[in-house]
Amino acid sequence: MKNGFKSLFSFFTESWTELKKVRWPSRKExxxxxxxxxxxxxxxxxxxxxxxxxxxxxxxxxI
Structure with a gap:
């Protein structure tokens, strides 16, 4: 079970890192x-x- 929490935590950490790389559109775009x-x-x-x-x-x- 310990490995499961580690991989889950790793997933969320990597997801957050990828979201920081996203170029979000401006309001006008x-x-x-x-x-x-x-x-x-x-x-x-x-x-x-x-x-x-x-x-x-x-x-x-x-018809």
Whole structure:
């Protein structure tokens, strides 16, 4: 059991060391990235909405 605690402690120590190396985005970068993601989601949602309406119209025309 002693070895298990040692490896667990080692894991958290190494994880903390790696987190210190991370370059975190600034507020402006984070805002820009968020806007890009939201814009992409809106564009993809609109694409599938239009596609759904088109397929529904084709199916209605057949039936």
């Amino acid at each position: 984070l805002t820009n990235y968020t806007m890009i993601v939201l814009g992409t989601i809106i564009v993809v949602a609109l694409y599938f909405w239009v596609l759904d309406i088109g397929i529904s119209a084709v199916i209605e025309a057949i």
